[in-house]
Amino acid sequence: PKEKGWAARHLCLFQGFWCPSAFFQGVINFQKHFQAKGSDVIVATVPKSGTTWLKALTFAIINRQRFSSSHNHPLLTSNSHELVPFLEFVFHVDNIQDKLSHLSNMTEPRVFGTHVPFPSLPKSIKESNCKIVYICRNPFDTFVSHWIFANKINPHSMHELTIEETLEKYCKGILGFGPTWEHMLGYWKESIANPNRVLFLKYEELKEDVNFYVKRVAEFLDCPFTEEEESNGVIENIINLCSFEKMKNLEVNKSGTFDRNFEKKHLFRKGKVGDWVNYFSPAMIEKLSKTMEEKLGGSGLSFKTSS
Ligand code: A3P
Numbered sequence: 508p509k510e511k512g513w514a515a516r517h518l519c520l521f522q523g524f525w526c527p528s529a530f531f532q533g534v535i536n537f538q539k540h541f542q543a544k545g546s547d548v549i550v551a552t553v554p555k556s557g558t559t560w561l562k563a564l565t566f567a568i569i570n571r572q573r574f575s576s577s578h579n580h581p582l583l584t585s586n587s588h589e590l591v592p593f594l595e596f597v598f599h600v601d602n603i604q605d606k607l608s609h610l611s612n613m614t615e616p617r618v619f620g621t622h623v624p625f626p627s628l629p630k631s632i633k634e635s636n637c638k639i640v641y642i643c644r645n646p647f648d649t650f651v652s653h654w655i656f657a658n659k660i661n662p663h664s665m666h667e668l669t670i671e672e673t674l675e676k677y678c679k680g681i682l683g684f685g686p687t688w689e690h691m692l693g694y695w696k697e698s699i700a701n702p703n704r705v706l707f708l709k710y711e712e713l714k715e716d717v718n719f720y721v722k723r724v725a726e727f728l729d730c731p732f733t734e735e736e737e738s739n740g741v742i743e744n745i746i747n748l749c750s751f752e753k754m755k756n757l758e759v760n761k762s763g764t765f766d767r768n769f770e771k772k773h774l775f776r777k778g779k780v781g782d783w784v785n786y787f788s789p790a791m792i793e794k795l796s797k798t799m800e801e802k803l804g805g806s807g808l809s810f811k812t813s814s
Pocket residue numbers: 552553554555556557558559560648651652653749750751752754774775776777778779782
């Protein structure tokens with residue numbers, strides 16, 4: 508089945524998820540050709556749930572010894588999506604052999620991103636020892652962030668659907684890499700079954716105590732901070748380098764595009780928990796709350812919706 512997604516992005520139902528047709532070939536190539544290494548780190552996310560932030564944090568944590576001086580850090584001159592590319596985008600190429608040899612020569616540990624749901628990840632990832640750091644976010648804020656982003660990246664479609672109609676689609680799971688519920692539950696279940704393989708994070712929790720989660724991610728990736736690093740302010744430096752204000756105001760993030768010509772500046776909007784209250788009517792609150800109860804009730808997965 509095919510659906511017209513938001514902002515005129517076409518979606519096709521593939522292996523139970525709505526794949527943006529622009530990424531379809533990339534997803535198939537990624538599944539078919541990617542050769543995972545045991546040292547790989549995969550940042551897996553629901554779109555608009557803090558991908559840009561988690562990619563930056565993970566890159567900075569892993570590479571903290573390579574780039575110990577804060578004034579020439581790659582995150583000051585490159586966007587985190589450039590440093591930690593989406594695998595479905597990396598594989599959106601015709602010449603697979605060149606891509607594979609480039610990937611196999613990359614410095615280890617390699618860090619990649621993906622929006623692909625857990626059941627559809629390549630076998631080679633599932634069968635290797637690589638680590639997956641996952642982030643999602645309360646669906647109220649994720650929806651608003653997505654709605655605004657979709658309209659910004661394609662202003663011609665601004666008035667194609669109302670926010671209420673778009674929420675109807677969201678609740679039915681019709682959006683890129685949706686249904687969101689299945690996406691979250693797939694990684695959630697895997698994180699419970701295999702806690703050494705999948706670390707499950709929530710945007711709200713990171714916002715509340717980023718220091719704790721930076722340490723948690725480092726431990727999970729088997730590179731915990733030493734006491735010396737802690738007392739030398741290494742954790743604080745990483746947090747500051749990846750903070751919303753810092754990243755938003757970098758020249759590299761103010762202009763230019765990434766991946767499929769998305770403008771980088773649209774990646775940084777408010778970066779807050781609870782902004783949804785400015786967009787939801789009582790009927791919309793009821794609709795989404797009911798859907799969440801139906802889809803997530805009993806799973807043990809719940810979210811904070813205000814700061
Ligand atoms: P808002 O639209 O609510 O402001 P993604 O990176 O997955 O596309 O998610 C985008 C959301 O993360 C946006 O939320 C954006 O503002 C926020 N964001 C981007 N960089 C961030 C950072 N460094 N820290 C916290 N939030 C950030």
